[in-house]
Amino acid sequence: MRSVGAAMDVRFGATVEEFVTYLDDLGLSHLELKREYLCGHPETPEPETIGEIADRHDVTVTYHAPFRDWNVGSFNDAVREASVDMVKRTIDDAEAADAGAVVVHGGAVPTRYPEWVREKAREHAHRSLGECAQYAQLVGVPLCLENQPVDDDKRRYTTTPEDLEAMLDDVAVAPEYLGVTLDVGHAKVNGYHWRDFVDRFGDRIQVCHLSDNDGTADDHEPIPDYQRVVDAVPADYFAFEMKSVADIARCMGIDPEASGDSLATPE
Secondary structure (H helix, E strand, O other): OOEEEEEEOOOOOOOHHHHHHHHHHHOOOEEEEEHHHHOOOOOOOOHHHHHHHHHHHOOEEEEEOOOOOOOOOOOOHHHHHHHHHHHHHHHHHHHHOOOOOEEEOOOEEEOOOOHHHHHHHHHHHHHHHHHHHHHHHHHOOOEEEEOOOOOOOEEEOOOOHHHHHHHHHOOOOOHHHEEEEEEHHHHHHOOOOHHHHHHHHHHHEEEEEEOEOOOOOOOOEOOOOOHHHHHHOOOOEEEEOOOOHHHHHHHOOOOHHHHOOOOOOOO
């Protein structure tokens, strides 16, 4: 089953119920929740309640593990361990909400640090991914490693198809429990076509993030021609990652102001 929907962002200010209702009204059928962003939303429901909301609206759910204030590739042992714990908690929440997958980032380290620090951080990223993937297999919720955008100040480990494959290859977990999240916007800003990742990973891509940019910055602009991506990427779940609710409507070819929907009206 292929479901197309959107990620809920902390900037939206809507409750989960309101946002899912909005997606349902647009004819969308998938919800992605960034676990750390849920902390910033009013009336955040428990995972079981999220599952009930999804069932009522007949939408699928994926979770995104924390990444803003956490780093599974940290060279600091305490930070790495705490970050792994947060990913595991996200997997638990996903299982309770009957979600289909958990998206995870591969970590990063400042490029200004010495080589030995960057090497330790890379080793930690691999170790963390292995621990999280093993837990995902135990719980029964797939973990999907995302291709990250390049950062001038940080070394990220999954910006190219080759680096992403290297991270996956070192983890001894059944492929169905360690998949790939393809972010088409990240691929573009890094100088790759999203098809480069499809050619490399194929059916291992379980989640796809949809946005556009001009190739110079990861701007998360609307992607009105998203259907060509949906038709070509063999993922189960597709999520618009927009900066505003109104941009989700624009992806669908709907004028948010003309629709009269207050949730989608830009500020």
